[in-house]
Amino acid sequence: MRLDGFQQWLKDTMGLDASTIGPTLVERAVQRRMTACGRAGLVDYWQLLRDSALEQQELIEAVVVPETWFFRDAQAFATLARHFDPLWAVTHPGERLRLLSLPCSSGEEPYTMVMSLFEAGFPIERLDIDAIDISEQALAKARRGLYGNNSFRGGDLGFRDRHFQAEAGGWQLPASIRARVNFIQGNVLDLGFLPGEARYDAIFCRNLLIYFDEPTQVRTVEILARLLKPEGLLYVGPSEASLLLSRGMTSAQFPMAFAFRKAAPASNPNAGMASGANKYVADKRVASEPTRRAATPLAFTPASPPRASSPSRPKPAPPTLTSTSAKPAPAAATQSSLLDTAQSLADGGRFVEAAAACEAYLQAQGPSVRALYLSGLIHGAMGRDAQAEDHLRKALYLDPCHEEALMHLALLLETRGDAAAGRVLRLRAQRCRTATSR
Ligand SMILES: C[S@@+](CC[C@H](N)C(=O)[O-])C[C@H]1O[C@@H](n2cnc3c(N)ncnc32)[C@H](O)[C@@H]1O
Structure with a gap:
């Protein structure tokens, strides 16, 4: 043996x-x-x-690699809460919002979904989250809801004070949040895994596909597509996005959220034959049209019904940058708040202003990985591939192991038809991951 x-x-x-x-x-x-x-x-x-x-x-x-933390890739949760806002509850009377976190590991991901929706004003008594993982140990921790420092990463930990209770062994989540999540032990590859059809409005399947070989990834994406409602959102991890594009999903155009939808059935029979890469390019062009950008940012695919913004949703009003040309930072704003502004503008689909804010930041501060990476994503979302490539490459020059930049650049090159260059970048990302996990 x-x-x-x-x-x-x-x-x-x-x-x-x-x-x-x-x-x-x-x-x-x-x-x-x-x-x-x-x-x-x-x-x-x-x-x-x-x-x-x-x-x-x-x-x-x-x-198993149970690595996870609260608000990991925070934009995913921000866009989820914006999409399923309180208005969704009003316009879907009698319906419950059904979400899936697979794999959920020790629960940080599904609990972050609850906190995000709650803070956005969603009536969480109408929320059901199934959270599935193969690891019994991770699930036991998830059900307990008691977390140590490792589950809280990043700068903004205000949510911890708002939702958790400090205890001797760590930070305890209250029953009101825990009750929204139904933890289930399961293996996505089991033949009888979640039988039946499209039941989920959104699925988070993040940082699982990276551990699978290609045939298993394909099989898993087919299972996820079966479980997702026609208008549903599928979120994956930063390194997993290109796989979805090649399996007939289309980008939801939420910068840094790695969200996808099932591609709308094509009216032109030949359009259905388009490769995933072509669909991505087409999708990006839609996002770059001024009229679509002016619409509510969540109406990003032709299949989406128009959505009015909710009057009751507490939404921070992002400062407006009125000009699309690069400008020095406003005197009152700190440089880092300018970058935060760029981020919120991009999240809201206001790509031209977001790009200008990034540019202003770069002019004032000089090269910065975060600004260059964000700027790369924004240009990419506008279909300006050359600028996107340029900014992502500059970000990688400063931080050669920036995983998201590596993956986005790989995706960009692959959609342009340069599969070999994409593969080189993916291998580099894998080497970086291995080096940091040692
Ligand atoms: C890196 S964690 C991801 C957790 C979370 N989604 C995130 O992104 O933070 C990977 C998890 O996948 C789970 N897992 C691995 N293989 C699985 C399978 N075949 N079915 C279900 N869960 C699996 C592991 O137990 C582990 O908790």
Whole structure:
């Protein structure tokens, strides 16, 4: 019995492609479990594994990567809460909002969904979130709702004071938030996984596909597409976006949120034959049309019904940049608030003003990874591929392992037909990931 047999078992059972986390991590996990069970060699341990469902779960627990935190890739949650705002509840009387977090790990992601919707004024008693993960250990932590410092990352931790109670062992979420989430142990690759059809208004499947090989990714995306309502939103992780485009999904045009929709059925029969890359380009052009930008930012695909903005939704009014030309920063605003302004303008679909704010920031401050990356995304959303590429490359010059910049640039080059260059960047991202996880 060789180690490959265990790697193959993990791939067949849970989809894990050992090369994504490094074969040595699998080797170490097997060694650890062998020792814990008092088995002398691989053959002996293999027999145990084959016969014991309990040990199978233990080995799975030993290889999963439960890394997660509250408000990870915060724009995903901001756009979710803007899309399903209080007006949605009014215009969908008697309906409940159904969301899926898969994989949910230790619960930070689904709980962030609840907090985001609650803070945006959504009536959370009409919210149901299914949260699924293969790891029993992660789910036990999720159900408990008690979190340590590692779950709180980034600068803005105001949500922690607003929602959590400090306790001896960490920060405790109240029952009112926990009750909105239904945690379920499950393996997305099980044949009977969530039978039935489109039931979810939005699905978060972030940072799972990166651990799968391509056939397993394709299979998983098909399952997700089956579970998503026709108008639903599918969120993935920054490194997973290009896969969705190649599987017939279309970008939802939410900068830095990595959200997708099912592509609308094409009226022209030939249009249905377009590659995912072409769809992406077409989608970006729609977003760059002035009339569409002037509309409410959430009406980003032809299939979306027009949405009025909600009168009751508490929404911070972003400062308006009236000119599209680059300007020095307003005296009152700090430089970093200018970048925050650029971000909110971009989130609101006001790409021209957002690009101008980034440019003003760069002129005042000189090169900055965040500004260059944001500017790259904004130009990309406007269909200005050359400028997008230029800014993303500059961001990578300053930070060669900036994963999101690597992935966006890869996507941009691939949609332009340069698959080889895209692949080089993806491999670089993978190397960077491996280096930081050591
Ligand atoms: C990196 S976490 C992602 C958590 C969260 N979605 C996020 O982005 O922060 C990956 C999770 O995938 C889970 N997982 C791995 N394979 C799975 C499978 N086949 N079915 C369901 N969950 C799986 C692991 O247990 C782990 O908790």
